[in-house]
Amino acid sequence: MENIERRRFLKIGLTSAAGLMVGSFFGFSNTSKQIDVNNYDDLLKFDWGYIVDTTKCIGCGSCVRACSVENSVPDTFFRTWVERYEINKDEKIRVDSPKGAIESFNEDNFAPEDIVKAFFVPKICNHCYNSACTQVCPVGATFHSPDGVVLIDKEHCIGCGYCVQACPYGCRFIDHHKGTADKCTLCYHRIHKGEIPACVNACPRSARVFGNLKDPNSIIRKILHERRYGLLKADLGTNPKCYYIGLDIEVK
Amino acid sequence: MDLTYNFLFPNELHIYWTVMIVLYPYITGMVAGAFIVSSFYHVFGMEKLKSVARFALVTSLAFLLFATVPLLNHLGRPERAFNIMLTPNFTSAMSGFGFVYLSYMIIVVLEIWFSYRKDFIAKYEESKGFVKLIYKALLLNSVTTNENMDRLDKKVVVILGAIGIPVACILHGYVGFLFGSIKANLWWSTPLMFIIFIFSAIVSGLAVLIFLYLFVHSIRKYEINQDSVDLMAKWLWGFMIIAVTLELMEVLSISYEKTERWAVLQQLINGQLKVSYVYLQIGLFSIVPFIILSITSLVKFANKYRNLLIWVSSGMLLLQVLFMRWNVVIGGQLISKSMRGFTEYFPGLWDKEGLFVAFLLVFIPFILLRYFDKLFPFFNKTNK
Numbered sequence: 001m002e003n004i005e006r007r008r009f010l011k012i013g014l015t016s017a018a019g020l021m022v023g024s025f026f027g028f029s030n031t032s033k034q035i036d037v038n039n040y041d042d043l044l045k046f047d048w049g050y051i052v053d054t055t056k057c058i059g060c061g062s063c064v065r066a067c068s069v070e071n072s073v074p075d076t077f078f079r080t081w082v083e084r085y086e087i088n089k090d091e092k093i094r095v096d097s098p099k100g101a102i103e104s105f106n107e108d109n110f111a112p113e114d115i116v117k118a119f120f121v122p123k124i125c126n127h128c129y130n131s132a133c134t135q136v137c138p139v140g141a142t143f144h145s146p147d148g149v150v151l152i153d154k155e156h157c158i159g160c161g162y163c164v165q166a167c168p169y170g171c172r173f174i175d176h177h178k179g180t181a182d183k184c185t186l187c188y189h190r191i192h193k194g195e196i197p198a199c200v201n202a203c204p205r206s207a208r209v210f211g212n213l214k215d216p217n218s219i220i221r222k223i224l225h226e227r228r229y230g231l232l233k234a235d236l237g238t239n240p241k242c243y244y245i246g247l248d249i250e251v252k
Numbered sequence: 253m254d255l256t257y258n259f260l261f262p263n264e265l266h267i268y269w270t271v272m273i274v275l276y277p278y279i280t281g282m283v284a285g286a287f288i289v290s291s292f293y294h295v296f297g298m299e300k301l302k303s304v305a306r307f308a309l310v311t312s313l314a315f316l317l318f319a320t321v322p323l324l325n326h327l328g329r330p331e332r333a334f335n336i337m338l339t340p341n342f343t344s345a346m347s348g349f350g351f352v353y354l355s356y357m358i359i360v361v362l363e364i365w366f367s368y369r370k371d372f373i374a375k376y377e378e379s380k381g382f383v384k385l386i387y388k389a390l391l392l393n394s395v396t397t398n399e400n401m402d403r404l405d406k407k408v409v410v411i412l413g414a415i416g417i418p419v420a421c422i423l424h425g426y427v428g429f430l431f432g433s434i435k436a437n438l439w440w441s442t443p444l445m446f447i448i449f450i451f452s453a454i455v456s457g458l459a460v461l462i463f464l465y466l467f468v469h470s471i472r473k474y475e476i477n478q479d480s481v482d483l484m485a486k487w488l489w490g491f492m493i494i495a496v497t498l499e500l501m502e503v504l505s506i507s508y509e510k511t512e513r514w515a516v517l518q519q520l521i522n523g524q525l526k527v528s529y530v531y532l533q534i535g536l537f538s539i540v541p542f543i544i545l546s547i548t549s550l551v552k553f554a555n556k557y558r559n560l561l562i563w564v565s566s567g568m569l570l571l572q573v574l575f576m577r578w579n580v581v582i583g584g585q586l587i588s589k590s591m592r593g594f595t596e597y598f599p600g601l602w603d604k605e606g607l608f609v610a611f612l613l614v615f616i617p618f619i620l621l622r623y624f625d626k627l628f629p630f631f632n633k634t635n636k
Binding site for chain 1: 256259346349436
């Protein structure tokens with residue numbers, strides 16, 4: 001009798017726990033917001049942009065790990081990475097990003113008591129409006145998608161590496177297995193289904209925000225209206241589309 | 253800029269353009285330079301250069317045939333190389349490459365054909381069997397000639413040479429532009445880059461011609477045309493002065509402006525490039541040949557020693573241009589785009605893009621030239 005009670009208890013307990021888990025997965029995940037893209041004109045309704053809030057990033061590296069898994073990024077190369085800036089009491093600046101912070105940051109470079117200022121800066125392809133990489137591609141293998149993402153046609157790329165040289169941000173690399181250029185696609189395979197990029201999804205601090213710049217009511221637009229932001233290497237005229245909140249002068 | 257602690261963007265650990273991309277501008281430089289020298293005779297009628305004009309043309313072809321090999325070896329997907337001509341993206345400086353290269357190739361081949369046609373006919377007549385067939389094919393089955401045809405040959409050569417000069421300048425100036433137009437790279441980005449490339453091309457073209465001419469003539473004990481060697485040596489002297497001055501002026505003006513750019517480049521020049529740029533390119537391989545060529549150009553003394561000195565300085569200038577290409581192509585990539593550090597590079601010996609392959613690629617055109625000499629003989633025993 002007691003056994004049957006216990007079995008029932010376990011059964012109900014486990015079922016409800018599983019139910020809660022599955023339910024919360026759907027309830028809390030903010031990944032899916034169905035968008036309708038049926039033809040070319042539908043794509044023109046979007047201009048995907050990106051915000052990095054450097055004041056929120058804690059350098060956990062979840063974004064780098066998520067990107068690596070989602071996009072099978074080859075070893076030693078990075079579609080996104082996190083930089084750590086430390087300034088000590090002698091005003092020395094030390095920047096590092098060990099393995100792109102895929103294993104987070106384990107040790108301080110300066111003695112903790114000497115550090116007067118420290119912050120993390122996630123980096124990603126800027127998907128520039130006036131991108132140098134698409135300008136220099138000799139075969140037109142890299143291009144702007146109608147919804148504002150810089151993509152690479154890996155069936156067409158010849159692997160000359162000119163785009164790698166031209167990108168001022170170090171966001172591109174040659175994937176030696178495929179012999180072609182590679183970089184962040186803003187998880188294009190996800191976003192055109194209405195999901196958010198893997199790195200945005202993985203960030204526990206919402207330091208990364210993704211959205212449609214053409215939609216005046218989008219969260220990304222609202223943040224850009226409220227906050228002060230900076231751009232990386234704005235003087236080069238690439239007109240990047242990754243906006244940095246709390247950008248420090250030391251960040252290049 | 254505080255560079256105490258080296259920092260590179262994580263994707264910058266490897267450099268992307270290897271020694272293969274150093275060789276490409278090196279080889280095309282010799283191509284363009286040699287062609288321009290041949291045009292001095294063919295177009296501008298400088299009689300003193302008659303004895304090297306055809307040699308210069310054939311040298312140009314031998315190097316031209318190999319110019320793209322290092323590029324193909326470097327491409328991630330060489331089988332797609334023709335995309336550059338099939339789907340050119342004209343906003344890219346590189347997209348014109350195939351067209352410029354091809355049109356230049358056509359000009360050089362046609363010019364060689366027209367200037368050798370008469371010799372081919374003579375060779376055709378004296379040869380037999382299979383060789384005769386080769387010459388017949390080379391002559392496109394037109395095995396006779398007359399005065400009118402000879403006159404036409406000369407006219408065509410003048411026209412091709414005249415078209416070829418700007419095309420040679422474009423071919424090589426354009427290589428300079430490929431680098432000079434990259435705003436992301438502090439060491440490359442300068443409008444002077446293509447001008448520096450054109451002058452250094454002429455230096456390497458003259459140097460390779462003098463070097464080979466004197467080498468072959470002394471090995472084969474042929475009579476040396478001293479006027480022609482002296483003239484080329486003087487030009488080599490002049491063009492190397494312009495090329496080196498332009499390069500140094502470039503660095504001087506950046507250093508005088510003292511922008512953030514200089515803060516980084518200063519460390520590059522005093523650090524990673526100290527040996528290859530300061531000591532070798534400028535110190536040993538520019539100043540020493542400059543002094544030697546000043547002496548050979550201004551002081552009169554025995555031809556035997558003069559030619560030896562000219563030969564040594566032309567060899568040194570060939571190395572100077574090679575170091576210049578290295579310092580530009582590799583040097584620019586050593587700077588992190590984070591402006592906070594430098595990476596390192598030295599090619600492996602046996603890598604796909606390593607030193608051995610690089611050596612082969614520079615050496616093969618010389619071997620090819622040796623065989624071209626059998627097909628289109630360009631040196632005579634006497635200096636006529």
